Amino acid sequence: MSCKFAVAALVGLVVFGATGCSALEEVQTRVSMAGTCASAVGIMTEMGEVGQLITSKPEEAGTYADRLGELSTSLGALSSGDFELDTALRNVSSGVEIIVESLRNPGRESLAAMPEQIEQTKLDFIQVGNVCQGLLRQERSPEAQSQEP
Secondary structure, X not given: OHHHHHHHHHHHHHHHHHHHHHHHHHHHHHXXXXXXXXXHHHHHHHHHHXXXXXXXXXXXXXXXXXXXXXXHHHHHHOOOOOHHHHHHHHHHHXXXXXXXXXXXXXXXXXXXXXXXXXXXXXHHHHHHHHHHHHHHHHHHOHHXXXXXX
């Protein structure tokens, strides 16, 4: 009799575990996204500050380009497990890398393409912000709170 009870309990745990896995994965993804968003905000804030320095001190653009390159690498290395957020982060990182390359090797074509590249990178920055804000709205919504155990 106790053997049947143990088997029933084990089966119950396996079933509960299997149904709980997707919920656990969702929580882990949200936590990862929140951490990634926090890191991205810090990196992108510094990118903006460095960008302002480039416009105010163009003679030091090479030094600032190096720092932008480092920040871009850090941003590109972030991973949340969320396709939309990770894609937006890679897009910002790629856009900044193109801008950095143009700053390091200023040729006629690269400088001509710079305004368009800067505009696209700004849009990519906004996309990261939108995805992260969506995560925060989801966390604060009554529906999200009612789904908590």
